[in-house]
Amino acid sequence: xxxxxxxxxxxxxxxxxxxxxxxxxxxxxxxxxxxxxxxxxxxxxxxxxxxxxxxxxxxxxxxxxxxxxxxxxxxxxxxxxxxxxxxxxxxxxxxxxxxxxxxxxxxxxxxxxxxxxxxxxxxxxxxxxxxxxxxxxxxxxxxxxxxxxxxxxxxxxxxxxxxxxxxxxxxxxxxxxxxxxxxxxxxxxxxxxxxxxxxxxxxxxxxxxxxxxxxxxxxxxxxxxxxxxxxxxxxxxxx
Amino acid sequence: xxxxxxxxxxxxxxxxxxxxxxxxxxxxxxxxxxxxxxxxxxxxxxxxxxxxxxxxxxxxxxxxxxxxxxxxxxxxxxxxxxxxxxxxxxxxxxxxxxxxxxxxxxxxxxxxxxxxxxxxxxxxxxxxxxxxxxxxxxxxxxxxxxxxxxxxxxxxxxxxxxxxxxxxxxxxxxxxxxxxxxxxxxxxxxxxxxxxxxxxxxxxxxxxxxxxxxxxxxxxxxxxxxxxxxxxxxxxxxxxxxxxxxxxxxxxxxxxxxxxxxxxxxxxxxxxxxxxxxxxxxxxxxxxxxxxxxxxxxxxxxxxxxxxxxx
Numbered sequence: 180x181x182x183x184x185x186x187x188x189x190x191x192x193x194x195x196x197x198x199x200x201x202x203x204x205x206x207x208x209x210x211x212x213x214x215x216x217x218x219x220x221x222x223x224x225x226x227x228x229x230x231x232x233x234x235x236x237x238x239x240x241x242x243x244x245x246x247x248x249x250x251x252x253x254x255x256x257x258x259x260x261x262x263x264x265x266x267x268x269x270x271x272x273x274x275x276x277x278x279x280x281x282x283x284x285x286x287x288x289x290x291x292x293x294x295x296x297x298x299x300x301x302x303x304x305x306x307x308x309x310x311x312x313x314x315x316x317x318x319x320x321x322x323x324x325x326x327x328x329x330x331x332x333x334x335x336x337x338x339x340x341x342x343x344x345x346x347x348x349x350x351x352x353x354x355x356x357x358x359x360x361x362x363x364x365x366x367x368x369x370x371x372x373x374x375x376x377x378x379x380x381x382x383x384x385x386x387x388x389x390x391x392x393x394x395x396x397x398x399x400x401x402x403x404x405x406x407x408x409x410x411x412x413x414x415x416x417x418x
Numbered sequence: 419x420x421x422x423x424x425x426x427x428x429x430x431x432x433x434x435x436x437x438x439x440x441x442x443x444x445x446x447x448x449x450x451x452x453x454x455x456x457x458x459x460x461x462x463x464x465x466x467x468x469x470x471x472x473x474x475x476x477x478x479x480x481x482x483x484x485x486x487x488x489x490x491x492x493x494x495x496x497x498x499x500x501x502x503x504x505x506x507x508x509x510x511x512x513x514x515x516x517x518x519x520x521x522x523x524x525x526x527x528x529x530x531x532x533x534x535x536x537x538x539x540x541x542x543x544x545x546x547x548x549x550x551x552x553x554x555x556x557x558x559x560x561x562x563x564x565x566x567x568x569x570x571x572x573x574x575x576x577x578x579x580x581x582x583x584x585x586x587x588x589x590x591x592x593x594x595x596x597x598x599x600x601x602x603x604x605x606x607x608x609x610x611x612x613x614x615x616x617x618x619x620x621x622x623x624x625x626x627x628x629x630x631x632x633x634x635x636x637x638x639x640x641x642x643x644x645x646x647x648x649x650x651x652x653x654x655x656x657x658x659x660x661x662x663x664x665x666x667x668x669x670x671x672x673x674x675x676x677x678x679x680x681x682x683x684x685x686x687x688x689x690x691x692x693x694x695x696x697x698x699x700x701x702x703x704x705x706x707x708x709x710x711x712x713x714x715x716x717x718x719x720x721x722x723x724x725x726x727x728x729x
Binding site for chain 1: 432435436437439440442443444445446447459462463464465466467468498500501502503504505521524525526527549550551687688691692
């Protein structure tokens with residue numbers, strides 16, 4: 180089926196690195212000249228209902244969770260990710276939000292959206308002094324491509340895949356000298372998460388790859404159906 | 419090698435990408451001054467993106483007088499152990515060793531701050547020598563770019579800390595904005611020569627000034643600080659173009675009890691997350707309740723003003 184002619188990819192704008200993602204999405208969108216893209220900031224359930232796909236950016240996951248709860252966004256976000264199965268990508272704090280479980284959270288824990296059957300470990304590498312940049316070999320980028328510069332800032336990692344049903348695919352790892360290899364990119368169906376920040380690099384490749392996945396997912400849903408779902412009306416059989 | 423980051427914020431190295439990147443992740447958030455574990459927990463639960471650990475909030479530094487120095491590392495360690503959000507701490511202007519101690523403690527940002535008594539009347543710290551990133555205050559564009567040239571990865575207005583009077587913070591962000599507009603005009607009309615002339619006038623590095631003119635904003639994240647006391651103050655600073663807000667005395671000063679401080683903290687987070695939403699600002703203002711009493715900036719003697727420290 181042909182891809183839809185218009186796609187709305189929101190960036191959750193409760194706090195954090197929002198405009199960095201929008202800037203790279205705009206650049207990545209030039210790879211799809213037949214599609215009109217919209218990249219709005221999303222702060223309300225109404226704005227979310229207009230989106231076909233969503234990025235949850237880096238920031239402080241505790242802050243995002245508290246603000247999302249106060250704005251009544253948690254249930255709409257869970258429906259977006261887990262019931263409507265719309266494409267979602269979380270970077271850093273966004274990965275934490277998309278995990279089913281998180282460790283090293285604040286006292287009393289923190290609320291998560293879920294969608295990835297993993298447990299993330301927050302601040303795996305320690306404080307800002309342990310933040311780093313590492314060349315990553317990301318198998319999903321075209322073969323023979325140069326490594327991707329992974330920017331890790333107080334980054335979480337995937338500590339463990341839970342509910343080992345084989346649905347979670349590990350797409351990237353990093354190994355700091357003297358440490359175990361850590362999982363830093365995972366995908367489960369339409370849900371993608373990275374520990375690192377492609378939006379801080381100026382390198383458009385991960386955004387272009389993900390946007391390609393969004394286009395493909397919406398094409399598979401079928402143009403009509405995809406757009407109906409995309410405008411926030413509940414899909415009869417899934418709702 | 420220079421890398422152009424997505425939002426136009428540029429970096430000269432991977433090291434700087436990581437330093438400036440944390441500030442980028444704090445955007446749209448509130449950083450709160452806290453003096454103990456209880457306050458740090460209140461800040462985290464209210465949704466602060468980071469805390470600034472210091473022994474006294476600025477309004478009490480004013481009241482107590484004497485020499486204000488880096489906080490006791492023991493207290494900073496307790497706060498680090500109590501919260502999962504980034505912990506920042508202040509060092510005196512030019513006090514290299516306080517910065518070294520804070521870096522070794524593993525704080526996430528050092529604030530080389532005019533709120534403490536300056537240790538060096540000639541030089542700020544050469545911040546490129548450190549792995550820990552720095553935030554510094556400014557009153558105008560020249561001062562901001564001098565700090566960035568020294569390696570600061572994050573800028574805030576100086577405002578007038580501990581007063582609860584937002585007038586100086588407003589003056590400083592308006593001055594920065596006006597001077598950026600001036601730099602853009604100089605670049606457009608006179609090119610490199612115009613930039614060189616303005617750079618001399620404001621005491622800024624011409625390369626950084628040109629870069630700022632091209633971006634139309636400071637090349638690093640810029641928060642409001644110094645006198646922000648209410649949700650409306652916080653939203654005002656956001657509407658004037660700040661990326662986020664530091665609240666010093668405004669949360670805990672004159673708070674009736676911890677519950678009141680919690681309400682104030684939550685209200686300011688809400689105002690910064692929804693700075694254009696008038697309904698949210700009404701709610702936040704109601705929830706905030708009575709603000710700190712404050713001191714009018716106009717009533718301060720010159721020697722009582724903290725913003726004049728540093729250059």
